[in-house]
Amino acid sequence: MNRREVPAALRRRLVVSLAAVLVLLGLTLIRLWHLQVTEGEQYRSLSENNRIRLKRVRATRGTVLDRHGQIMVDNRPSFDVALVPEDAHDVPRTLATLTRLLGAEAGDFSSAVQAAANRPPFEEVILKRDIDWESIVALETHQLELPGVSVQVGPRRTYPFGTAAAHLLGYVGEVSQQELTSRQGYRMGDLIGKAGAERYWEGYLRGVDGGQQVEVDAVGRKLRVLSEVEETPGNTLILSLDxxxxxxxxxxxxxxxxxxxxxxxxxxxxxxxxxxxAFDPNVFARGIRAAEWRALVQDRKRPLNxxxxxxxxxxxxxxxxxxxxxxxxxxxxxxxxxxxxxxxxxxxxxxxxxxxxxxxxxxxxxxxxxxxxxxxxxxxxxxxxxxxxxxxxxxxxxxxxxxxxxxxxxxxxxxxxxxxxxxxxxxxxxxxxxxxxxxxxxxxxxxxxxxxxxxxxxxxxxxxxxxxxxxxxxxxxxxxxxxxxxxxxxxxxxxxxxxxxxxxxxxxxxxxxxxxxxxxxxxxxxxxxxxxxxxxxxxxxxxxxxxxxxxxxxxxxxxxxxxxxxxxxxxxxxxxxxxxxxxxxxxxxxxxxxxxxxxxxxxxxxxxxxxxxxxx
Amino acid sequence: MRQFDRRLAYHFDWLLVALTLAVASVGIVTIYSATVTSEKGSFATNPLVIRQALYDGIGLAGMVAAVFFDYRRLERYAYLIFAFALVMLVLVPVMGSVGGGARRWINLGVVSVQPSEMIKVGLVVALARYFHRARGTGDLRLRDVAPAFVMLAIPAALILAQPDLGTVGVVTAVFFSILFFAGLRLRSFLLLAIVGGAAVPLLWGHLKPYQQQRVLTFLSPEMDPLGAGYHVIQSKIAIGSGMFWGKGYLHGTQNKLNFLPEQHTDFIFSVFAEEWGYIGALVLIVLYAALVLRGLQISYRAKDRFGSLLAFGIVAIIFWQVVINVGMTSGVLPVVGIPLPFVSYGGSSITSMMIALGLVINVNMRRFTF
Structure with missing residues (x-):
C-alpha cells in the first residue's frame, strides 16, 4: 500500500459522512415540506397584505417633579388618528370621509400622507393628534367606511402650570429632519426635547421604545399580538425647584x-x-401651528428666550x-x-x-x-x-x-x-x-x-x-x-x-x-x-x-x-x-x-x- | 509543471462544472427577482445581476485555472496560503469597512474582498497538509491534533471579533468534519462532547443575568421580536407561502414588499422558495446533494491522502453552508448570516468557492497519474 494513500479504515468514515449528509439534507427537505406543504396554506394567507407587522410602542417620557415630589411636567393619554395607506384600498376616498368626520381642512390629510411618502411600507402615518371624544365615537361608528384607519392611544406631554417655569422646563416637539440625521435612534414622528430641561436632559427623559409583532386582518385591524417588547419609560427628573x-x-x-x-x-x-x-409649552406639545410659531419668534419681547x-x-x-x-x-x-x-x-x-x-x-x-x-x-x-x-x-x-x-x-x-x-x-x-x-x-x-x-x-x-x-x-x-x-x-x-x-x-x-x-x-x-x-x-x-x-x-x-x-x-x-x-x-x-x-x-x-x- | 496531456482532459469533471453552473444560474435568476425595482428594469441592465454574472465568470476562470497544476504542489505552499489568508483577516479590523453592523470587508480600490470567505478554503488546505501524513487508522488522540486546534482558534477568534458568528459556525463544523475524516478517535469526540457539554452550564452559571441576556441575543438574535425575530417570521412566511408550486417567478409578494432582510444575500433562499415553491427547493437541494456526493466520491477515489482531505474539506464547506443557511431561513437555526453557496450575491464567496471546486476537480483528474 502506498504510504500516502488514505487508510482503508478511514475510507469507511467517508461512508459514514455520506450517510450524515443524506440524513441532514433529508431533514432539511422535511422541514421545507412542513413549512410549504403542511402549513403552506396558513403562511399563504399570512403573506397576503403582509398580515404580520411590527407596531412600535412609544416609550412614555419621564415626568418632572419639584424638590418635594410635586408634578411639574406630566403625561396624559392622547387619541391619535393613524392611517396605513396600503390598507386603505382607496386612499383619496378614505381621506375625504375622514375630513368630513373630523371637520378638518380639505387637503390637510393628503399633504400629511404625501409628506410620509418615504416611510417603509405598511408603516402608519399619524394624521391628527389628540382628537376629542366625539371624533373618536364618529370614527368608531364609521369604521367600515375607513379601512386602514385606526385610533391609537399615545402619551402626550402636559405642563399643568402652563407658562410657569416654561423656560427652565422647555418643551418637546416632533423630531426635525436635521435632528434625524444628527442624532441616532430617532424616527420620523418621534418627540424630542427642543428647549430647556426637556432638551438638555433628553437622554434621561426619553426612555426606550418597545414594539409588538401583531397579526392584522385584511384591512389592517389588529387581530392578536404575537410577541412584544415592553417599552422602557423614561427616567424621572427631580428638580431642586420648589x-x-x-x-x-x-x-x-x-x-x-x-x-x-x-x-x-x-x-x-x-x-x-x-x-x-413666557410661552405655554402645552402649545408645543399639541403641535404648534405655523402662525403661532411665527408670532412667538417675531415678538419683539422675545418670549422664547x-x-x-x-x-x-x-x-x-x-x-x-x-x-x-x-x-x-x-x-x-x-x-x-x-x-x-x-x-x-x-x-x-x-x-x-x-x-x-x-x-x-x-x-x-x-x-x-x-x-x-x-x-x-x-x-x-x-x-x-x-x-x-x-x-x-x-x-x-x-x-x-x-x-x-x-x-x-x-x-x-x-x-x-x-x-x-x-x-x-x-x-x-x-x-x-x-x-x-x-x-x-x-x-x-x-x-x-x-x-x-x-x-x-x-x-x-x-x-x-x-x-x-x-x-x-x-x-x-x-x-x-x-x-x-x-x-x-x-x-x-x-x-x-x-x-x-x-x-x-x-x-x-x-x-x-x-x-x-x-x-x-x-x-x-x-x-x-x-x-x-x-x-x-x-x-x-x-x-x-x-x-x-x-x-x-x-x-x-x-x-x-x-x-x-x-x-x-x-x-x-x-x-x-x-x-x-x-x-x-x-x-x-x-x-x-x-x-x-x-x-x-x-x-x-x-x-x-x-x-x-x-x-x- | 507536469505535462498536461489528453488523459487529464479526459478526466476533467464536467458533471461537477455542470452542477455548479446550474446552481449559479439559480442564483442569478433569483438575484434579479430580489432586486428588480420597477416593471421597466430589464434583466440585462440590473447592476447586481451583471456583477454576479461577472463574479461567476471570474470564479469559473479561477476554477479552470485551478486544474492546470498538480494539486500536490499545494502541499508545500499550504501553510503559506493559510498564513496569507490570516494576514488578510488581521487587516480587517485595521483597515476594514463596515457593512450591516459588522466589519467584514477590505477595500482594495476596485473591489472589496471578504477575507472571512478566503479563510475557509485556507484552513482546509492547511488542515489537509497537517493531516496528510498522520499515522494510524482512526486512533489519533487529542494531543496529536492539538496544533490543528490552534489553526482553528486563531481565525475563529478573529472572525468572532468582526463579529461574524455564522462563518465561525461553518469553519468549526468543517474543522470537526475534517478531524473525523483524518482519524481522531471516536472516544475523543465523545470526550470533547462531554467536556463541552459540562463547561457551558458551568460558565453560564457564573454570568450575571444581563450578561446572559447579552449572550443569548448574540447567539440567537431571533429572540428579539422587533429585530431579527421579525425577519425570521417574515422569512418563514415567504418560504411557507410558496406552497408546493410556488407563486411564480417575480411574483413573490414578501420579496417584492421588501419584508425580507438581505434578500439578495443571506435570505435569498426565502425569495427562491417563495417563488418556486417546494418543487423548486427540492430541485435546488438535490443539485447541492449531487454536488456534495460527487465531491465525496472524488475524495474516496483520490490517490493520496492530501487530495482526499482537500476534496473532503471543500465539500464540507459547501455542505455546511447549505444546511445552516436553509436552516436559518426556515427558522430552525439562529440567524447568523452566511451565504448560500453559488446563489447568494457576493464576489468573495463565489470566486473562492469556485476556485476551491477547481481544486476538487484537480484531485479527480490526477487520480490515475501516478
Missing amino acids: RDLQLAAERAMGDREGAVVALDPRSGDVLAMVSRP SKAVQGTYPPGSTFKVVMAAAALEEGVVNPFTQIFCGGGIFFGNRTFHCWRPSGHGDLNVHEALVRSCDVFFYQVGQRLGIDTIADYAHRFGLGAPTGITLDHESGGVIPSSAWKRQRFGEPWYAGETLSVAIGQGYVTTTPLQMANVIAAIANGGTVYQPQFVKRVETPDGTSVLEQQPIVTNDLGFKKTTLLQIREALSDVVNSSRGTGTKARVRGIEVGGKTGTSQVGKLGAERPKQGHMVRERKDHAWFIAFAPVSSPEIAVAVLAEHAGEHGGTAAAPIAQQVIAHYFGVAEDDDATIRQTARVSF
Missing part, C-alpha cells in the same frame, strides 16, 4: 417683564426661575457689591475711609454725576452701599483700575456662563484692557473705568449670574455652579443620578470683608436711609442691593422715564439674601425696562419671594413696612 415658590415668584412678577432667580446659597440649587414674557440665563443687562448699582468686596480686599479703602460726594466728579473732560444731584457728603463704604452713592464707587474704581475690577468680577463667576444645564446660556461681558484691545483694537480709557464701577458701560450680566454673586456673598465666599436637577430616578424609584453641589470657585476673601458687606446690605433694606426698604419681611432679616441700569448712554440728557419708549426705559434690579445671619435663600430680580428704580420696581418682587419662602403671609406686606425695625 413649585410653590416658583408660583409665588410668577405671581410676584405680575405683568412685569424680566426675570427672577432664587438660589439656595448653601448648594447652588435653583429654587425658582421666572422669565417673562430665557431672560434669566440668556438675557444680559448692565448690572447697575448691584455691581457695587463686587466693587466693595474688591476695594476692601485690595485695601484701597478700609471700613473707615471717608470719601466726599458732592453730587458728581469731574474726570477727563466731563462730569460723572451721582444719582443724587445734591450729593451724599462724607461717607464710608458701609454708607456708600446703603445709600448707593455713585461718587464713592467712581473713586474706588479709579483706585482699583479696570483690570483689578475685572479680576474680582471673574472670581464671582461674572463674564462667563455659570454652567447651568441649559442651552444657550450667556456669559455677559466683564471688560478689561485686554478685552477692549481684542474687541475694538483700542486701548482702555480711564474714564470708562468710572462707568464700570457703577455697573454701566460695557458690563453686562445675566440675572442668574447676579443671583450667584449674592449667593456667594451670603454663604461666606463659595461660588457654586447653579443646578436645577437634584436627582434622576427610574420610574420605580431607583436612583440613576444624584447631583452633588459643584463648587466652581472659592473667593478666598477675608471673613471681615464679607461680614462688612453683609451688614451694609442688611441696612440697605432695614435702615431708614437704605434704598431697598421695600424688601423688608416681617421677622426675617433681609439683606440686598438695588440697581437701576440705564439702557441709553450714561450721563446723556434724558427725558423723564414716563415719556420714553419702552426699549429705552431703565432696568430695575434687586439682589437679596435672607436671613442675614445664616442665609437660606438668595434672589435676583430684574424688571426689564421698568422705568423705575430697583428699590420700587424690583425690591417688592424679591420681598414676596422671600416672604413666601419663610411662610410669611403675603397679605402682611403693608404692615411689615410700617413695623420694620431699624437695625442701626
Whole structure:
C-alpha cells in the first residue's frame, strides 16, 4: 500500500459522512415540506397584505417633579388618528370621509400622507393628534367606511402650570429632519426635547421604545399580538425647584417683564426661575401651528428666550457689591475711609454725576452701599483700575456662563484692557473705568449670574455652579443620578470683608436711609442691593422715564439674601425696562419671594413696612 | 509543471462544472427577482445581476485555472496560503469597512474582498497538509491534533471579533468534519462532547443575568421580536407561502414588499422558495446533494491522502453552508448570516468557492497519474 494513500479504515468514515449528509439534507427537505406543504396554506394567507407587522410602542417620557415630589411636567393619554395607506384600498376616498368626520381642512390629510411618502411600507402615518371624544365615537361608528384607519392611544406631554417655569422646563416637539440625521435612534414622528430641561436632559427623559409583532386582518385591524417588547419609560427628573415658590415668584412678577432667580446659597440649587414674557409649552406639545410659531419668534419681547440665563443687562448699582468686596480686599479703602460726594466728579473732560444731584457728603463704604452713592464707587474704581475690577468680577463667576444645564446660556461681558484691545483694537480709557464701577458701560450680566454673586456673598465666599436637577430616578424609584453641589470657585476673601458687606446690605433694606426698604419681611432679616441700569448712554440728557419708549426705559434690579445671619435663600430680580428704580420696581418682587419662602403671609406686606425695625 | 496531456482532459469533471453552473444560474435568476425595482428594469441592465454574472465568470476562470497544476504542489505552499489568508483577516479590523453592523470587508480600490470567505478554503488546505501524513487508522488522540486546534482558534477568534458568528459556525463544523475524516478517535469526540457539554452550564452559571441576556441575543438574535425575530417570521412566511408550486417567478409578494432582510444575500433562499415553491427547493437541494456526493466520491477515489482531505474539506464547506443557511431561513437555526453557496450575491464567496471546486476537480483528474 502506498504510504500516502488514505487508510482503508478511514475510507469507511467517508461512508459514514455520506450517510450524515443524506440524513441532514433529508431533514432539511422535511422541514421545507412542513413549512410549504403542511402549513403552506396558513403562511399563504399570512403573506397576503403582509398580515404580520411590527407596531412600535412609544416609550412614555419621564415626568418632572419639584424638590418635594410635586408634578411639574406630566403625561396624559392622547387619541391619535393613524392611517396605513396600503390598507386603505382607496386612499383619496378614505381621506375625504375622514375630513368630513373630523371637520378638518380639505387637503390637510393628503399633504400629511404625501409628506410620509418615504416611510417603509405598511408603516402608519399619524394624521391628527389628540382628537376629542366625539371624533373618536364618529370614527368608531364609521369604521367600515375607513379601512386602514385606526385610533391609537399615545402619551402626550402636559405642563399643568402652563407658562410657569416654561423656560427652565422647555418643551418637546416632533423630531426635525436635521435632528434625524444628527442624532441616532430617532424616527420620523418621534418627540424630542427642543428647549430647556426637556432638551438638555433628553437622554434621561426619553426612555426606550418597545414594539409588538401583531397579526392584522385584511384591512389592517389588529387581530392578536404575537410577541412584544415592553417599552422602557423614561427616567424621572427631580428638580431642586420648589413649585410653590416658583408660583409665588410668577405671581410676584405680575405683568412685569424680566426675570427672577432664587438660589439656595448653601448648594447652588435653583429654587425658582421666572422669565417673562413666557410661552405655554402645552402649545408645543399639541403641535404648534405655523402662525403661532411665527408670532412667538417675531415678538419683539422675545418670549422664547430665557431672560434669566440668556438675557444680559448692565448690572447697575448691584455691581457695587463686587466693587466693595474688591476695594476692601485690595485695601484701597478700609471700613473707615471717608470719601466726599458732592453730587458728581469731574474726570477727563466731563462730569460723572451721582444719582443724587445734591450729593451724599462724607461717607464710608458701609454708607456708600446703603445709600448707593455713585461718587464713592467712581473713586474706588479709579483706585482699583479696570483690570483689578475685572479680576474680582471673574472670581464671582461674572463674564462667563455659570454652567447651568441649559442651552444657550450667556456669559455677559466683564471688560478689561485686554478685552477692549481684542474687541475694538483700542486701548482702555480711564474714564470708562468710572462707568464700570457703577455697573454701566460695557458690563453686562445675566440675572442668574447676579443671583450667584449674592449667593456667594451670603454663604461666606463659595461660588457654586447653579443646578436645577437634584436627582434622576427610574420610574420605580431607583436612583440613576444624584447631583452633588459643584463648587466652581472659592473667593478666598477675608471673613471681615464679607461680614462688612453683609451688614451694609442688611441696612440697605432695614435702615431708614437704605434704598431697598421695600424688601423688608416681617421677622426675617433681609439683606440686598438695588440697581437701576440705564439702557441709553450714561450721563446723556434724558427725558423723564414716563415719556420714553419702552426699549429705552431703565432696568430695575434687586439682589437679596435672607436671613442675614445664616442665609437660606438668595434672589435676583430684574424688571426689564421698568422705568423705575430697583428699590420700587424690583425690591417688592424679591420681598414676596422671600416672604413666601419663610411662610410669611403675603397679605402682611403693608404692615411689615410700617413695623420694620431699624437695625442701626 | 507536469505535462498536461489528453488523459487529464479526459478526466476533467464536467458533471461537477455542470452542477455548479446550474446552481449559479439559480442564483442569478433569483438575484434579479430580489432586486428588480420597477416593471421597466430589464434583466440585462440590473447592476447586481451583471456583477454576479461577472463574479461567476471570474470564479469559473479561477476554477479552470485551478486544474492546470498538480494539486500536490499545494502541499508545500499550504501553510503559506493559510498564513496569507490570516494576514488578510488581521487587516480587517485595521483597515476594514463596515457593512450591516459588522466589519467584514477590505477595500482594495476596485473591489472589496471578504477575507472571512478566503479563510475557509485556507484552513482546509492547511488542515489537509497537517493531516496528510498522520499515522494510524482512526486512533489519533487529542494531543496529536492539538496544533490543528490552534489553526482553528486563531481565525475563529478573529472572525468572532468582526463579529461574524455564522462563518465561525461553518469553519468549526468543517474543522470537526475534517478531524473525523483524518482519524481522531471516536472516544475523543465523545470526550470533547462531554467536556463541552459540562463547561457551558458551568460558565453560564457564573454570568450575571444581563450578561446572559447579552449572550443569548448574540447567539440567537431571533429572540428579539422587533429585530431579527421579525425577519425570521417574515422569512418563514415567504418560504411557507410558496406552497408546493410556488407563486411564480417575480411574483413573490414578501420579496417584492421588501419584508425580507438581505434578500439578495443571506435570505435569498426565502425569495427562491417563495417563488418556486417546494418543487423548486427540492430541485435546488438535490443539485447541492449531487454536488456534495460527487465531491465525496472524488475524495474516496483520490490517490493520496492530501487530495482526499482537500476534496473532503471543500465539500464540507459547501455542505455546511447549505444546511445552516436553509436552516436559518426556515427558522430552525439562529440567524447568523452566511451565504448560500453559488446563489447568494457576493464576489468573495463565489470566486473562492469556485476556485476551491477547481481544486476538487484537480484531485479527480490526477487520480490515475501516478
